Amino acid sequence: MPQPATLTVSLLVNGRRIAAEIDPRRTLLDLLREDCGLTGPKKGCDHGQCGACTVHVDGKRMLSCLKLAACADGHAVTTIEGIAGEAGLHPLQQAFIDHDAFQCGYCTSGQIMSALEALADPALTTRAQIQEFMSGNLCRCGAYNGIVDAIMDLKADAQL
Ligand code: FES
Ligand code: FES
Known part of the structure; x- marks a missing residue:
């Protein structure tokens, strides 16, 4: 064969x-x-x-x-x-913890890798835009609000 x-x-x-x-x-x-x-x-x-x-x-x-x-x-x-640095978690990983943006965690690595691109895109500024961008990442635990909160939080920090 x-x-x-x-x-x-x-x-x-x-x-x-x-x-x-x-x-x-x-x-x-x-x-x-x-x-x-x-x-x-x-x-x-x-x-x-x-x-x-x-x-x-x-x-x-x-x-x-x-x-x-x-x-x-x-x-x-x-x-x-x-994505984590020598100093510890990536700020987005920490933001997911802070905003309770997961439950079982199964989707979380994919959510964070997508969210990193959302963070880097200056054209995405509103909650609705972030939700649309992240819509291909499903979460069966329904942690969607926390996920968007984490991203919006870091977006706000970047504007300081
Ligand atoms: S495992 Fe790749 S999109 Fe679901
Ligand atoms: S945290 Fe369980 S599927 Fe998203």
Whole structure:
């Protein structure tokens, strides 16, 4: 029985160079979770519908369950494991705690990775705009108000 062809990919994951021999059909989410041991990105629906798998690729949010790992070859990937600094939690992680923006936490890594992009976008200023931007990240615990509060809080700080 012929073995399926494999290919070698090399990515920068949270600042660390990762090289792997993969099935060309492997998703970025599976590469991160199973080959890199980064289980922060969650496999919720595996169909691009829940946002739990959100990571950044070259600084832009991406649903890693829909992206082939081969397409991330040569790119920089950031997961929730890569955002805290040496001094401690990222301010957005702290804001989620302060605003009670999670309950079970299953969606939280994806929420935070999306929210980071919302924070960085100066065009998003109103609560309604933030809600719309975050609408692809579902939360079965219904922590939506706390999530938007956390983002708005940091947006307000940035204007001081
Ligand atoms: S697991 Fe990727 S969108 Fe749900
Ligand atoms: S905190 Fe439970 S799904 Fe969002």
